[in-house]
Amino acid sequence: MSNWSWEVFAEAFPIVLEGLGITLGLTIACYLFALIFGFFWTFLRRIPFKPINWIVTWVMEFIRSTPPLVQLFFIYYAWPMVPVVGVTLDPFTSAILGLGIHFSTYIGEVYRSGIDGVDKGQWEAAKSLNFSTKQKWTKIILPQAIPPTIPMLGNYLIIMFKEVPLASTIGVAGILHMANSYGAQYWTYLEPLTIVAILFLIMSYPSAILINKLEKKMNRRFDKKEALNSSKGATA
Amino acid sequence: MKGLTITITVLLGSAFFGYLFAFIAGLCRLSSNIFLRKFTGFYVEVFRGTSLIVQLFWLYYAIPMLFGIELGSNWWAGVIAIALNYGAYMSEIVRGSILAVAKGQTEAATALNMSRFQRMRLVIFPQAVRMMLPEFGNYLIQMLKATSLVSLIGMTDILYYGDIIRSSNLSQAPTVYILVLFFYFILALPLIFLTRKLEGISKKGVAN
Amino acid sequence: MTEPIVTFNDVHKSFGDVKVLKGIDLDIRPAEKVAIIGPSGSGKTTIIRMLMTLEQPTSGDIIVDGTNLWKMDKKGKQVTANEKHLRAVRGDIGMVFQHFNLFPHMTILENCMTAPIHVKQESKSSAKDRSIEMLKKVGLGDKLDNYPSQLSGGQKQRVAMARALVMRPKVMLFDEVTSALDPELVGEVLEVIRDIAKDGEMAMILVTHEMDFALDVADKVLFLDEGVIAEQGTASEVIEHSKNDRLQSFLHRFRN
Incomplete structure (x- = not known):
């Protein structure tokens, strides 16, 4: 531990901490974007027309199986050059779009698993009671489909929180970016990067425990033996 | 594209060590040794x-300094x-799968007078691995995506070459x-x- | 009379605060067929699970062929048996489970061969020959390469019996082996048990709800009620001529 300096630690701490607001803000923004955009995928996949269904499935597969970092670069560097629709976006907006779209494909799957998880008899019951389409969704299906997905959605919030530092590569001044620029300036990466790691741990570990508890509670309430599926580790 | 080799070797290396760490850590967390359990x-x-x-x-950056x-x-x-x-993520899958093998399987193996090690090797482990396969496949795709990060520490992978070409000719970026x-x-x-195939395999041959 | 192969001496078992068994005394002689009947929750299954070392008794001794199963000598002191001791003693015992517990990743034949090869270090060919012989005996000689998932419940249970028989146990335990089966499949499984019982040399303990079957096969019937053996004797004594009220009402419910 010869090169560890508490002095540097103390000096770097407030500087790194300055980025925390941006990191958290970006997390929330990306998350909200993904939550809303996820509905869009779920809706598209429900269109009962085979070719569209097929295309949507593969577009989602494409977005899910290619690196979010490259998608981020595409939106930040390449989008402005695209003819006609291209516009220049600031780093923060690019990050919301890039990470938001990437994770919306996962969120869409969560919604879908929630809807598929509603017992078939419920649809038939709704039909037999002569509900309208809107009533069927708002009164019967969604109230049952959404609660079981809450722990999974919570999980994705934590996962996205851990992906947000990718945005430092296009210059969003979150905690990782602050630590890196401090490191580059004084040529000491050890302490600032350790601070970043500690900050992540402090925030994600208790939330993970919270989600875990929530999940157990939900499973009891809905009498499920296990969660719909374990969140399929969506990290970059 | 020269970067392809780097991306593939990094993926293969990561997958090999990732699965290795996953099995070691997953088994350690089930060990009766409390120190080993806490440490992993x-x-x-x-x-x-x-x-x-x-x-x-x-x-x-930090390890060399430390x-x-x-x-x-x-x-x-x-x-x-x-x-x-x-490895850390997948160790949870290893642990969960081993715990998920039905209790009756251990009992049947005990009734046939197998030793603890034999129960693990012949009965529990082969079934647990089948359960792990689809998730392991999923994580392979996640690891492929993760390899793109190595361009940030100066490795010349696919993304690195993409960046080079882009910076020499901005209009070609898209x-x-x-x-x-x-x-x-x-x-x-x-x-x-x-992964889809592994899902099929894992559906067969596991006690519910 | 011959020495008992299994003896229970004042065996108690509690799960947490719940006392399941409150002092069980029991002798089982070689080749004896014993049926244990009684209401659910009376501890029938717990008795044979302790004998199979799947549960540890809270107090009391279980002696198998002259050796204390759950206790061993260590520097002159009686201590709880370790895995090695348990392994040495339980080799004489085999068990068939309510839910079959076949190994789903192995074929029928492999299910039977695994233990002789790995536990008894038998040669592959002799393990295979005897496994095939046993599978033929239970009427499944044509299913050797099938997986358990391809079989009916009755067939699975017959495989489970063959698997246990291949190990040549001196005592065989049957834990409600027909309870998980569809009614029309019960007969074929009972038929195989009758067959095994006729061979004679092996002691059998059957936990069962099939009264007529118990009457037919068992030399001795135990009625277990509220953690104690409330009634015991030959099958006809217990099932047909007992004056115990609780036994009568228990049997009454089954006869309807």
Whole structure:
């Protein structure tokens, strides 16, 4: 531990901490974007027309199986050059779009698993009671489909929180970016990067425990033996 | 595209060590030795609790400063970071799958007078591995995506070359990145089909 | 009379605060067929699970062929048996489970061969020959390469019996082996048990709800009620001529 300096630690701490607001803000923004955009995928996949269904499935597969970092670069560097629709976006907006779209494909799957998880008899019951389409969704299906997905959605919030530092590569001044620029300036990466790691741990570990508890509670309430599926580790 | 080799070797290295770490840590967490259990628990929580990109920078920039040692090369830094990170996630799958093998299986093996080791090797483990397969396939795709991060520590992978071409000719940026994305997708395709196949395999041959 | 192969001496078992068994005394002689009947929750299954070392008794001794199963000598002191001791003693015992517990990743033949090869270090060919012989005996000689998932419940249970028989136990335990089966499949399984019982040399303990079957096969019937053996004797004594009220009402419910 010869090169560890508490002095540097103390000096770097407030500087790194300055980025925390941006990191958290970006997390929330990306998350909200993904939550809303996820509905869009779920809706598209429900269109009962085979070719569209097929295309949507593969577009989602494409977005899910290619690196979010490259998608981020595409939106930040390449989008402005695209003819006609291209516009220049600031780093923060690019990050919301890039990470938001990437994770919306996962969120869409969560919604879908929630809807598929509603017992078939419920649809038939709704039909037999002569509900309208809107009533069927708002009164019967969604109230049952959404609660079981809450722990999974919570999980994705934590996962996205851990992906947000990718945005430092296009210059969003979150905690990782602050630590890196401090490191580059004084040529000491050890302490600032350790601070970043500690900050992540402090925030994600208790939330993970919270989600875990929530999940157990939900499973009891809905009498499920296990969660719909374990969140399929969506990290970059 | 020269970067392809780097991306593939990093993926293979990460996958090998990632699965290795996953099995070691997963089994340690089920051990009766409390020290071993706590220690691996700590490893898993730290690496799952922080983000991969932070771990990568930490290994690449901070470790050499802390201990005055070099990890050998940025290839090793990248592979070790990805393997440690995904090893931590996948160790939970190893642990969960072993615990998920029906209790009756252990009892039947006991009734046939198998030793603890035989119960594990002949009965529990073969079934647990079948359960792990689909998730392991999924994580392989995640690891492929994660390899793109090594361009940030100066490795010349697909993304690195994409960046080089883009910076020499800005107007080509859309084509370049679409190409890069398609390269990753082409690499991912066999993994996607593999995962689907593994799901099929794992549905057979497991007690419910 | 011959020495008992299994003896229970004042065996108690509690799960947490719940006392399941409150002092069981029991002798089982070689080749004896014993049926244990009683209401659910009376501890029938717990008795044979302790004998199979799947549960540890809270107090009391279980002696198998002259050796204390759950206790061993260590520097002159009686201590709880370790895995090695348990392994040495339980080799004489085999068990068939309510839910079959076949190994789903192995074929029928492999299910039977695994233990002789790995536990008894038998040669592959002799393990295979005897496994095939036993599978033929239970009427499944044509299913050797099938997986358990391809069989009916009755067939699975017959495989489970063959698997236990291949180990040549001196005592065989049957834990409600027909309870998980569809009614029309019960007969074929009972038929195989009758067959095994006729061979004679092996002691059998059957936990069962099939009264007529118990009457037919068992030399001795135990009625277990509220953690104690409330009634015992030959099958006809217990099932047909007992004056115990609780036994009468228990049997009454089954006869309807």
